[in-house]
Amino acid sequence: MSSKQIDPASEVDVLVVGGGPAGCAAATLVAQAGHRVMLLERQETPIFKIGESLIPASFETLDRLGMIDQLRASRFPKKYSVQFFSGSGKASSPFYFHETDPGDRSQTWQVLRSEFDGMLLANAEHHGVDVRRGAAVKEILFDGPAGGRAVGVKASFSGGESRKIKSRVLMDATGQRAMIARQLGIRQHDACLRMAAIFTHFEGAQRDPGIDEGATLILQTEDNRCWFWYIPLPDDRVSVGVVGPIDYLIRDRQGNPQATFDQEVMRCPGLAPRLTTARQSMGVKVLNDFSYTAERAAGDGWVLVGDAFGFLDPIYSSGMLLALKSGELAADATIAALAAEDPSAERLGTFEPTLRAGMASFRQLIYAFYTPDFNFARFLKRFPQHRLAVVDILIGDVFDRDFSALFEDLQTMISSLRPAQPAQAGETITEETTMAVEGAA
Numbered sequence: 001m002s003s004k005q006i007d008p009a010s011e012v013d014v015l016v017v018g019g020g021p022a023g024c025a026a027a028t029l030v031a032q033a034g035h036r037v038m039l040l041e042r043q044e045t046p047i048f049k050i051g052e053s054l055i056p057a058s059f060e061t062l063d064r065l066g067m068i069d070q071l072r073a074s075r076f077p078k079k080y081s082v083q084f085f086s087g088s089g090k091a092s093s094p095f096y097f098h099e100t101d102p103g104d105r106s107q108t109w110q111v112l113r114s115e116f117d118g119m120l121l122a123n124a125e126h127h128g129v130d131v132r133r134g135a136a137v138k139e140i141l142f143d144g145p146a147g148g149r150a151v152g153v154k155a156s157f158s159g160g161e162s163r164k165i166k167s168r169v170l171m172d173a174t175g176q177r178a179m180i181a182r183q184l185g186i187r188q189h190d191a192c193l194r195m196a197a198i199f200t201h202f203e204g205a206q207r208d209p210g211i212d213e214g215a216t217l218i219l220q221t222e223d224n225r226c227w228f229w230y231i232p233l234p235d236d237r238v239s240v241g242v243v244g245p246i247d248y249l250i251r252d253r254q255g256n257p258q259a260t261f262d263q264e265v266m267r268c269p270g271l272a273p274r275l276t277t278a279r280q281s282m283g284v285k286v287l288n289d290f291s292y293t294a295e296r297a298a299g300d301g302w303v304l305v306g307d308a309f310g311f312l313d314p315i316y317s318s319g320m321l322l323a324l325k326s327g328e329l330a331a332d333a334t335i336a337a338l339a340a341e342d343p344s345a346e347r348l349g350t351f352e353p354t355l356r357a358g359m360a361s362f363r364q365l366i367y368a369f370y371t372p373d374f375n376f377a378r379f380l381k382r383f384p385q386h387r388l389a390v391v392d393i394l395i396g397d398v399f400d401r402d403f404s405a406l407f408e409d410l411q412t413m414i415s416s417l418r419p420a421q422p423a424q425a426g427e428t429i430t431e432e433t434t435m436a437v438e439g440a441a
């Protein structure tokens with residue numbers, strides 16, 4: 001089946017706003033079930049986006065979407081492992097996914113998001129979704145003044161036309177723009193994770209040989225205040241980004257993110273030698289305060305998926321898995337709600353406990369990572385029985401699992417989690433702060 005255009009004057013079964021991994025997964029699966037689905041994506045063509053490293057548990061959703069053959073045939077580097085580097089530059093042994101799961105999921109991919117999102121959108125069309133590119137939603141329409149039932153959107157299309165589109169179920173997949181959560185004021189920032197990231201691409205950086213060529217590297221800076229990601233991409237490109245507290249990386253650094261990035265590279269003994277022969281191929285970009293969750297994932301006639309519901313932190317590359325999986329879970333709940341002719345908050349929100357529990361498992365390990373003096377090697381030496389559970393979370397096997405024994409023991413070693421720079425009351429932290437810095441090499 002391939003896409004059929006839906007008359008925008010008619011009511012669509014499901015209207016998806018946003019064509020990233022969450023929106024494409026949700027739209028494709030609902031369309032596969034035979035419903036009339038329209039997806040509105042504001043970009044004419046997919047553009048640069050951060051979020052380039054998949055984790056193994058994404059396999060199931062990508063398989064259900066019918067994407068695996070395309071990914072296997074793609075030029076995306078194959079990722080078999082993750083490797084951690086201490087602040088002194090000392091490398092852990094690479095953690096190979098095949099050690100715990102020798103099957104299909106022993107390898108995943110590092111993706112250029114402009115191409116990956118384009119593949120997902122084309123695949124959605126192939127499965128019958130009416131994809132409208134260059135269609136920006138300006139307002140979510142509710143049937144009451146302060147929320148109520150979502151009934152559609154007001155959108156502007158390329159060419160300047162503006163119109164209302166009515167829907168039985170509206171799926172917000174607008175990423176960090178989080179249209180519904182912002183409109184309803186239900187977005188809650190995580191006071192323990194007020195982080196910033198400065199990132200860019202390089203060409204000609206040093207890559208490891210063989211099976212390690214596509215590995216994600218996580219490298220601490222020497223004072224352990226920040227960490228870098230190092231993600232190999234096609235065309236000899238490597239994505240490099242530094243993550244640390246907002247105050248340290250942004251507020252205290254006189255507004256020059258490129259200089260901050262360069263200084264932190266020099267403070268990262270595991271990274272600096274890899275970049276000596278490299279050329280930075282685009283200006284640095286900055287994002288901050290990206291960790292939040294909405295108070296609820298569904299209301300009457302609406303559902304939140306992917307970053308529009310919540311985002312944790314980049315450290316374990318969980319974002320795209322959670323986007324794909326929440327799209328899948330929400331699609332199944334929506335299909336059931338439509339079958340029952342009851343797109344109420346109760347029915348649409350049946351997936352929320354599963355999603356929240358999965359996110360909570362990642363969150364525990366993220367808090368542990370940012371706890372001063374906490375060290376996973378030391379923890380696993382003391383509690384070796386938890387190694388497999390930790391590994392399961394790192395590969396993304398977090399849904400419908402009980403990790404309470406692991407978390408109880410983890411708590412004994414994390415006596416005092418220090419919140420990282422909670423914002424002052426009334427303080428505004430820049431939203432949607434993707435900022436290209438001109439003039440970088």
Ligand SMILES: Cc1cc2nc3c(=O)[nH]c(=O)nc-3n(C[C@H](O)[C@H](O)[C@H](O)COP(=O)(O)OP(=O)(O)OC[C@H]3O[C@@H](n4cnc5c(N)ncnc54)[C@H](O)[C@@H]3O)c2cc1C
Nearest residue numbers: 018020021022042051053137175197306307314319320323
């Ligand atoms: C610093 C950083 C590093 C990260 N690294 C990783 C990583 O290595 N691996 C990983 O898995 N994840 C990573 N992530 C997370 C990842 O980027 C996101 O979780 C993922 O992109 C979420 O997918 P999504 O579909 O929810 O949203 P998005 O991919 O953001 O897609 C949202 C779409 O909605 C569209 N849209 C927005 N507003 C409108 C509108 N009004 N009308 C129409 N369309 C609209 C946008 O154009 C966009 O295409 C990282 C995040 C950060 C902040």
